[in-house]
Amino acid sequence: MIPINLAGKVALVTGVGDNQSFAWFIAKALQAAGAKLVFASHPRMVNIVINLLDSDKPDDVEARVLPYGAGELKPELVVACDVSYDTMDDVDEKTKNDRRWNKHGDFTIKGMIDQVGPKYGGIDILIHSVAFAAEIKSKAVDTSRKGYLGALSISAYSLTALTHACAPFMENRAGGASIVGLSYLGGDRVVPHYGGGMSTAKAALQIDAKQLAHNLGAKNIRVNIISAGPYASRAASAIGDIDQMIGYAAQRSPLPRGITPDEVGNAAVFLCSPLASAITGHVLYVDCGYNVMGV
Numbered sequence: 001m002i003p004i005n006l007a008g009k010v011a012l013v014t015g016v017g018d019n020q021s022f023a024w025f026i027a028k029a030l031q032a033a034g035a036k037l038v039f040a041s042h043p044r045m046v047n048i049v050i051n052l053l054d055s056d057k058p059d060d061v062e063a064r065v066l067p068y069g070a071g072e073l074k075p076e077l078v079v080a081c082d083v084s085y086d087t088m089d090d091v092d093e094k095t096k097n098d099r100r101w102n103k104h105g106d107f108t109i110k111g112m113i114d115q116v117g118p119k120y121g122g123i124d125i126l127i128h129s130v131a132f133a134a135e136i137k138s139k140a141v142d143t144s145r146k147g148y149l150g151a152l153s154i155s156a157y158s159l160t161a162l163t164h165a166c167a168p169f170m171e172n173r174a175g176g177a178s179i180v181g182l183s184y185l186g187g188d189r190v191v192p193h194y195g196g197g198m199s200t201a202k203a204a205l206q207i208d209a210k211q212l213a214h215n216l217g218a219k220n221i222r223v224n225i226i227s228a229g230p231y232a233s234r235a236a237s238a239i240g241d242i243d244q245m246i247g248y249a250a251q252r253s254p255l256p257r258g259i260t261p262d263e264v265g266n267a268a269v270f271l272c273s274p275l276a277s278a279i280t281g282h283v284l285y286v287d288c289g290y291n292v293m294g295v
Helices: 022-032 046-054 058-063 109-120 145-170 198-219 235-239 242-252 261-272
Strands: 010-014 036-041 077-080 125-128 177-183 221-228 283-286
Touching: 010 022, 022 036, 022 125, 022 261, 036 046, 036 109, 046 077, 077 109, 109 145, 125 145, 145 177, 145 198, 145 221, 177 198, 177 261, 198 221, 221 261, 261 283
Parallel strands: 010 036, 010 125, 036 077, 125 177, 177 221, 221 283
Antiparallel strands: none
16 A cells, blocks of 8 residues: 655645635645645635634534544644735735735735744645636636736736745755646636636646746755646636536546546645655646547
């Protein structure tokens, strides 16, 4: 039997906002493998995440159950991080004066890493699960410059910004360090209603991951992407026809069904484990094979 043991590894999971997201299921799989968890959540979502972790409601309790009988999801720390901002110098006055942000102190990428890096002395795993496009329902031809650039900044450049901030704490870790981002087939092909700059952002995310893999390989840091099939998370509801997308893909996939979030979590654990020690700069499709189909 080949075990996956991430005991003693520190995993920084970004983008956790609810208990239905890929980030949540990836976190559960990582902790089931033994990793210590730190959540970096958007300032507006921190209290929501903390409440979900503390809630006694049966559905919330069930959502915290780890796979493989490994106990219950319990991160060591939940930190505020708005990946739109590298430092407080980048924050506009309106946001600085907004209590939903400023109650957390320094909520930028630098503020987050200043809390996490020194506390743990190193980071072995970085999960990038951040994506947002204000105009995602707009066709490309109707997307504004502001909407387009916003989608690129939050959904793509944030991988580079987080990697830059975390790299000093990830280089030359025992067994190597791993960065995993989340993408979608919309970064490779045209998917109706996946607009507003989001498809462009996912394409950028994928090539950025390959660039970063090349940049950081000498420091024994691997960078990979999981391109997951359509899944009805709360965030995906913004697309508008997610159930139709899931059904369409399921009918045409070699494995004729939709994916489960646990499958994405398992793939992330594999990419972060010693079993994937020679895999970097790769886009791993976890989509029941839908990406290979021409029609």
